[in-house]
Structures are given as C-alpha cells and as structure tokens.
Amino acid sequence: MKLINTTDAVGHVLCHDITQIIPGVTKDAVFRKGHIVTEEDIPVLLSVGKEHLYVWEKDENMLHENEAAQILYEVCKNEHMSPTPVKEGKIELIADVDGVFKVDVERLEAVNSLDDIMIATRHNNFPVKKGDKLAGTRIIPLVIEKERMEQVRQVAGDKPLLALLPYQKKKVGIVTTGSEVYHGRIKDAFGPVIRDKLAEYDAQVLGQTIVDDNQEMITGAIRSWLDQGADMVVCTGGMSVDPDDLTPSSIKALGGEIVTYGAPVLPGAMFLLSYVNGNIPVMGLPGCVMYAARTIFDLVLPRVMAGEQLTKKDLVKLGHGGLCLGCKPCHYPYCSFGKGE
Template sequence: MKLIRTVDAEGAVLCHDITQIIKGVTKDAVFRKGHVVTKEDIPVLLSVGKDQLYVWEKEEGMLHENDAAEILCEMCKGGNMERTQAKEGKIELKAACDGLLKVNNEALKTVNGLGQMMIATRHGNFPVKQGDKLAGTRIIPLVIEEEKMEAAREAAAKVTGGKPILELKPFVHKKVGIVTTGNEVFYGRIQDTFTPVIEEKLSEFDAEVIDHVTWNDDDRKVTASILEMIEKGADVVVCTGGMSVDPDDKTPLAIKNTGARIVSYGAPVLPGAMFLLAYYEAGDRTVAVMGLPGCVMYAKRTIFDLVLPRVMADDPVTPEDLAALGQGGLCLNCPVCTYPNCGFGKGM
C-alpha cells in the first residue's frame, strides 16, 4: 500500500472504500475497495476531499482480488452458464438455460478449505431456470498470493479430473409412456386420479406423453406394455400402482421381467419409500423405467420430484445417489409447501 496524489491516480487500485456524504441525500461508498481509478473518477474523488489516496502497490507474486477472482471463476464455470464481471473480488454465475445443476461437492469443500477464497452454490441435483443464480465466488483479501490461487486450481482439478466444479445439464425432450395398474381402476371401480398428477409434473419439463394404457393386476400385460412403449420410442416409462408388498402388487415383478437393470427398489425418502428405478438398454438408447408408489398421487412432493429432473437431464442415478437421499429425505408436509425452497432432498 502506498500514498499517491489523486491527480496521479488514474489506473491505480483503491485500498479502501471512499465515502461520499451529502446532507439529506446520501452517505455511502462512492468507490469501493479494489476499484480501479479512471480519469473520470478523479474529479469525483477530489470533490469528496481526497487529495491523496492509499492505493495498492503491485508486488511480484501477488494478485489483485479481481484477477484472482477470474481464476476462481474459471475453476467453477461449466457450460451453459453466464457470468458477471469481477467486482470487489466477486463473480456470480447464472444459468444460460433451463437444466439440472451438478456440483462436485468434494472439489467445493477442497477449495473452500484453503482459506482466503470461497465458493457458495445452490444445491446440486435440482432444476434451475434460465437466469437463475447458480453460485457466487469471492476472494476475501484485497490481494492474494498467486501461488495460493494456482494451488487451489491444481487441488480442484485433481478432484474433478480437470472439469469445472459446476455443471449445468440442459433438459432434453423426452417421449413418455404411462402404464396405470390396478384392478380397481381397470374395472372402473374408482376414477384414475394418478395419471393427471404424473402429467402435471411432466408438464414442468419438455416431455411428450406418447402412450397411456391401463391394466389389471396382471404382471405379464404390464411387462408387455412397457416393452411395447419402448419399441414405440419412449425414453421414459412410468408405472403407477401395484408397488407395495401385497400379493397382488406385481408392478416391480413386471418391470424386472422386461430385462431392465434395477437400480433400486426402495429409497430412503418419505413420501416415496416404495419407489423403483430401472434402466432398459434399447440399442443406443437408455430408457428410464420408474415404478411410482401411491404417495405420488396424493402427496405434494415425493421421491418422484427428486428423481424426475435427473431423468429429464439424462443424468444417471446410481444406488449410491438414492442412498444419499436419506439425510434430507423426510418431507415435513408443511401446511404451505415451499419446495424447492426447503430442506427436502437436500443432504450434505
């Protein structure tokens, strides 16, 4: 830090905020710490009584906060993202399209554990809209060692394999088949109130329902319908009903008999414990097949809301992913649902 004349300050970097006080009008920083003084700024600085300024003195091996922020942004920014300009060591990232945000948690913790820099993100594996804020980064001091920023870059790359810490997977168009099961619906004893719920949730994405059939509790018919829908080009098949452990609940068996790879039958989420997820390989396509328990019909938010965005973004779900939902997997059934602005589905 050094003291210079204000009239000579063009291009210099301020080491502290400059406050402007006008009685009854304003009392605020007219320039913030880290601001690079322009020729036009000099009359303003003089008008607030600053004939001299403390400015940053460039040192070998040290980076200004904005220059260091660029490195941090580079480490974070994946495709389909927009960024703000560096200001006071801060850069924000926003979604350039609708999609699913992915966060490399291990890399995030690694960088945040180094000190003097930070990355704050929204929760990963949740849908975002174009324009939504995804993350904010900040360099804490005015200047930081270049060596420390390079160490952060290397540490993050070691965890991510050289990929960005954040990724935004765009949602893609999906053709969907719906198989409704249950004697009570098939024989007209009750109205099908499940399918409209599924269609409403699908409407939040670029989804096209290409087929819908209703069967009684005959697993062979359900198996055949799933395979037929896949043959017609379905990218996703949703089966409703028959997901419990009663003798006539045969949907899990029907899905298994298609030859699909079962990821999990059961998930540590309430509502949604009896959820089934499988993947069927159809040539060069991977079709997601889901068995939805009855709670999806009547509960505001369930396991289906946590998995569907990932399916719509072609983001494979593993058994480990589902197991990790246990922490945060309990919906509190609030009188007024604020999802996704709540803890449901948000583990560590």
C-alpha cells in the first residue's frame, strides 16, 4: 500500500475501511476496503478528517488486515462457535450453544506476545449463553508480513486456542442430611435452592431424600439415586466438623475417588467433590450454599454440567479470585469471583 493525498485519490482502491463516528448516532464505515474512490467521494472523505489515504498496492509478501484476521480466527475456532463477518480487520467469535467457554491461556499469551497480533477473549471457564461474544481477533497495522502470520500458526499449534463445552442434560439426585429436618423440627430450606440452581442448566431432578445423621442412611440414599440412574448426586447438610456431621465420611464409604474435601473459596471452604464409578460426581455442599447468593457450587456446577471431570489442581486454582465480595446486587458471573486464571 502507499500513502497519497485524498485529493489525488480518484481511481485508487482503498485498502482499509473509512469510519465515520458521530457520538450517539453512528460508528460505521462510510467506505469499505476495496472501494474505488470517485470525485464525489473526496468531500465526504475530507469531512471525516481523511486528508491522506492508504491505497492498495499488491505485495505478494504482505497480507491485508482482513486476511490476517481470518488466520487469527482459524487458530481460535472450534466447535459450537461461529465468526462474524470481517469488519475493519476484526472477526469476533459467537457462541452457538449454552456452555462453558475454555481458553488455553498459556498458548493465547504466546500468540499475543508476537508483535502486532491481538486476540482478546472472555475468561477461561466462563459460563456463556448462545449468542454471547467469546473473542475478537485482529492485527494492529493495516498490513502485515505473511511470514509473521505463519509464525502465529506455528506458535498456536494444531489445536484450537478456544473451546466451548455444551451443557449436558444430567439426571440429579439430592440427599439432605440432618436430624432436625428428618424429624420435622424444621423445614428443609436447602432443597429449593439446589433445584433453582440446577434449573439454570435444565437438569432433571430425580428427587430428594431426607435422612438422619446416620452414615448407613446417607450412604444408602446416595447409592439408591445412583441405582436409579443419577448422573450426579448432590448432598446437603452434615458438612462441618461437628460429631453429628457425617456426610463426608458417608461419601467416602461409597468407595469412590475423593478429589477434595475443602476448597480455597469463600463462601464454600467445606466443599467436597468425589467421583463414583469413575465419572459420576457426588458433591457435599456446605451450609453457605443455602443462604449465600454465590459460592463454590456456582463455580463448579457449570463445569460439571458441561461434562468436565475436575481435578484437585482445578480446585486449587480457584483460590486466586475465589473470594466473593458479596456485592449487592450480585453481578456474578460478570465479576472477579472465580476469575483468577
């Protein structure tokens, strides 16, 4: 491309969009890349402050910003996401389904470390809805060396930088522990909260079993839901260190893998995650889930509903950003809670 005076541009081909900004009215291109400038265009170009223009000179060693944006999109794209039309050298990726958005942060940072390259995304593990914007890509200059874009491909590797895991329709059993609820001394307040949270992911609640503070009863109730085809069991109550709180030991008695009893998140430190029969999550929820707007359960549930099998390391990472500030009104997930990565 070359730089010329706007008054000398008649007959030349624009190599970039010309944007007009009128605050509160419009921000759009008055002329698109590829437009051949006419005599009538000159006053319009001058009115938007363009006294000089870049016009296209084809160079086999260079790529236009739109072509480069397409390459950046290609290293990002994955299933369940679609691109917007390229505009002013930018392509955005849009969610095709509800699910959990995943970012390979280390490789994203490596790509963004290259000069003149930018890919901006939502946070890793962000719960998104169909139609949400996931990422945007573009280069900084108007044109860039082909060699640089080949370097982008090499640094990014063969695997897409982004992924979107759709929510799975899971069948869930609820087990509520506590002598005070079992004997009818107080009304259960935990069940409705859990049902509401599961409804956000269109889960099928098979039912709720209320049991006494008895290990055999708790373990038996969990096994019963598993036998009835539950893909997940959520246990409420009995999660502290009091002598009558037997939910953790009852879950351990199932013989599954205990990923963690305790998590670096507030509210939610006494959370327990285990897997039975290899991949069926059985969770023990602390009392805070019943009364706090957002807790450890809200950080873990989307990922579990998307079919992700969490590890101890996944839970440890939640400590950075794992302090809920209890804002009123609550803005989760559009806040810092759980966004440490």
